[in-house]
Amino acid sequence: MEEKDYRLERDSLGEKLVPKDALYGIQTQRSKENFPITGLRTHPMMVRSLGMVKKACALANYRTNHLDKERLDYILQACDDVIAGKLNEYFVTDVIQGGAGTSVNMNTNEVIANRAAQLAGRELGKYDYIHPNDHINFGQSTNDVFPTAGKITCLFLVDELLNELQLLQEALLDKSLEFNDVIxxxxxxxxxxxxxxxxxxxxxxxTSLVRDIRRIKIAFQNLKSVNMGATAVGTGLNADENYRRTLIPILSEITDIDLTSARDLIDGTRNVDPFVWAHSSLKTLGVNLSKMCNDLRLMASGPKTGFYEIILPARQPGSSIMPGKINPVIPEVVNQVCFQVFGNDVTILKAAEAGQMELNVFEPVLFFNLFQSIEALSHACATLRCNCIMGIVANKERCADLVDISLGTATALAPHIGYANASKYAKQALAENKKLKELILEAGLISKEKLDEVLNAREMTRPGIPGMRRHKRKKEDK
Structure with missing residues (x-):
């Protein structure tokens, strides 16, 4: 771009050229140059949340007589554009950055100020009418805006995850009914x-997912407590005394989330442990999902030399060299999502622990990992349900054959012939490659009728002692 394509802006550090038509300003330009880290920009939902926070702040400042009606109307229109995602291209700061989120906050302040000026028919980059700090950021600090917007973003994102979890749980229940008779x-x-x-x-x-849903709801509930009005360190300096009381109900209405003000604004500004707890519930979900996928891969192993008790949907050819091979790609990808979540958890707990004094400056990387975990788990649950669980078929014959040749059924014999005898004949059956039932009949330890009753595989899947239930019922009848 030529020099004519830029405008000159000034801040406390000096001058800098900014793209002429950009709605962001000099501080955002500095962040672009300072933090070329991941190439990933602020999450669109975070941008939306920031727009909501700034809209609520503008209304609160107007109602406490710190913003006039004319400027308010332009600012509200600009905030609505941010909330609608119309200005996302101008949110250019990297997701990982120094400054505790100041670059994101100033990116937001500059975009709203310039968009409002544009709506008022004024020149971009000239902040004499609407200023990013004096008007858009009035009564605020990055240290209350950024964590509040992060919490709102988490609450928006987790709704989709909870919905996908509920659908997955229902799909598993449907399969449990379908497979009820598969022993x-x-x-x-x-x-x-x-x-x-x-x-x-x-x-x-x-059942494990029911617990996960409950845990996530409880953990994320704590994110509804926000520290708006805390400003820099939690003391509320430069925020009108009525501002916080006015702001929280407005922000709750805009977000449709029942937000509350933190009891202790200093604690709410310096400590980020609620995010650690929230993510720990996601980590626990990851443990359950990954364990389930490990089981599915084992049960589907084969098809000729493995368990092959279930048949997973064939989603894609499994090998570039082995014709006809089909791999359990959906459980595999869910496993990998869970591994990523486990790694994110380490990053989040380190970021939370590394905070110092009145502020945790590592919220940018914390939010990056937290948002990623929520979204990745949402997508993982969706693909697991649609592309795997719903299409699983039971290999009933294989399941029955494995039960028939197994020695695990010796457990049901122990109450009738004793643990030692059951163990003896189980070992003999294995050594001689014979069926356990044949050896027990040959030994004459129990009648055939009784043995059939005791070794009924269906009876072994229920509470109680096989072969004694009927006898017990007869006694009760007498």
Whole structure:
């Protein structure tokens, strides 16, 4: 670009050229030059949240007589443009930056000030009518605006995650009903255990997600407490005494979130532990999702030499060299999302711990990782449900065959022939490659009728002692 394509702006550090038609200003230009880090810009939902915060602040300043009606109207129109995403191209600061988010806050202040000036028919970059600091940022600091907008962003984003989690949980429940009659072998230590139904396993997956949904709701509820009005260190310097009381109800109405003012603004400004707790609920979800996907990959392993108890939907060819190979790509990608979330959790706890005195300056990287975790988990839940869970088919014959040849059923014999005998014949069956049932009949330890009852795999998936339930009922009848 030629020099005529730029305008000259000034700040306390001197002069700098800014693209002529840009709605941002000199401080944003400095941040572009100082922080060429990731190439990723401020999250669009964060931009929207910042627009909402600035709109609420403008209304609060007007109602406390610190902003006139004429300027207010232009500022509100500019804020609405930000909220609608019309000005996203001008939010150019990198997601990871020094300054505790000051660059993002000033990017927002400059865009709104210039857009308002534009609406008023005034020149861009001339802040004599509407100033980024004196009007847009009046009664505020980056240290209350940035964390508040971050909390609002989290609350917006987590709604989609909770919705996807609910849908995934329902899909798992549907599969638990579909697979209710599919008896398979349970495994502990990756060794044969006792029978279980595939439906019971899928019901357990759904139950874990119920806990995750509850945990996430509780943890994110704490983000509704914001520190607006705290200004620089939490003392409220340069904010009208009525400003905070006026602001919070306005911001709640604009966001449609029931926000509250932090009880202790100094604590609310210096400590970011609510974000650590919020992300820990996402990390826990990641643990459950990843464990579930590990199970799915194991149960689908094969098809000839693995468990092959379930058949996952074929989503794409699995190899560039092995014809016909199909891989469990959907569980694999969900595993990887969870690994990313675990790494994000370390970054967030380090960022929170590294805060000093009255401010945590590492919120930019904290928010980057927190937003990423929420969105990635939302997308992971959606693809797991649509591209995997809903299309899973039970390999009933394979499940039945594995139960039939397993020695885990010896567990049901212990109450009838003793643990030592059950163990003895289980080892013999393995050594001689015979069926356990045949050896027990040969030994004459129990009648065939009774043995059939005891070794009924369906009975083993229910509470109680197989072979004694009927006897107990007869006694109760007498």
């Amino acid at each position: 398979k072998l349970g495994r502990t230590h990756l060794q044969d255990a006792v029978p279980i139904t595939l439906g019971q396993e899928f019901h357990a997956y759904a």
